[in-house]
Amino acid sequence: MSSYSDADSFIRLLEPCRDALYRFAARSLWRKSHVNDVLQEAVMTAWSQFDRFERGTNFRAWMFTILLNTVYRVNRKIHRSREVALDSDVFDPEHLIEKETAWLSVLEDPDRVMQSLDDRLVAALDRLSTTERACFLLRLLEDFSYKEIAEQLDLPMGTVMSHVYRARMKLRERLADLAIEEGLVRSTSEDSQE
């Protein structure tokens, strides 16, 4: 059983990454109502295994691995029928051209568009699968390398690279849709009607 000095050590290691763990859980869980429970489960699991943690090694990476496993387990219980359609690789050239054109419009003034979208930026993550989200968030927010992400998710590095790339592409597609909906850019169909 861990002593009080172990509890102190554990909390000191946990404190610097508490916000990162929280926002990762908040952004990667399908249901936001699960965030606190998942965090608690992950932290208590880590605490129960703290005697197995090798002091001096990367606590943050270790903690994220435990959190990832908990997120995956919880997300798996929730059926996401939308995910099938989103992951389908239906090739529609006109659709792709329209998306690319809309995205180029966004890129003309990305700061203005991103600022205008504000909270809807977060909603864009809904398009990603659990693995795509995990890879993208670990890379973008937590600055883990592809190699570290591959170790945490038990995936080949090339797969991680693909997931991050696909996540970026899907996000940009979604952001282009949102920008059109908000009237921040014009769609190609609007242009062709004029």
Place this chain on the structure above:
Amino acid sequence: MGRMTCNECRRWWSPYLDSELDATKTFEVSEHLRVCGPCRERFEREKRVDDALREKLCEDRMPADVWAGLCSRICRPQPVVRMPWLRPLAIAASLVLVVTAGGLVYRQMTSTADRAKDVTITNVTPNVAMASLLRDASPQLAAFTGEEKGFAERVADLDLLSRDLLGASISIDVAGLERYHLEFVDVRKRTDKSGTDYIEVRLNCCNYPVLLAFSERGHEHVIAEFREVCNRCPSQGCPPPVKDGGIETRTIERNGVIVAGATNDPHLGEILAAIQIDRV
């Protein structure tokens, strides 16, 4: 090695952005961006999209109550065997706290028994039974509060009472104690057997009860009685350290006010250090 085309460059922009390409590919992409204005500009704009996403997604912070709850659970000890038949004794003992006074006030007392000794830091032999009793008594400590109040409000109550009773302003600086999930359960005026008023404070630290007493008059017989109660418990003579569930008591003096504390939590020293007392 031929020059990279724009389409080829665009294939690699994502891992390039993440600095995940090998040296050769990194060089090729860098070279293309150096010579191709449109690709360089597009890459810069794509990077700004990533930066904006990162800034938005990093806005979340773990709420303070979630963090406090986690720390509380981590600090929570293993449950110990309860001894319910000792509960009345525990409550009585919990009301008896160490009080002493400033040296000049003690000397004014006529009774030799009431004359206080010089203030020293004291430790009572840890007692496992008393620890479990105090822990069991904790829900009752909370039940003593007639109303829910926040920490700051209770500190304000303590300050008002101490100005009235002791002529001193007392506060508790909790900066640095957040990880211990400190709860201010109750503060009230008490009267000991000799009819002397003192202030009793009840806190929870990582769910352990912490009892504090504030006074400026010495009551040596109260200290003796408290220790006698502890020593009468079946598990007397349990060896230290406090971490195994024993009781610790300490006494400090600050600006003529004596503060005594008793708890089975190992952070009594930090709590006492956080108490600020000024004469008014």
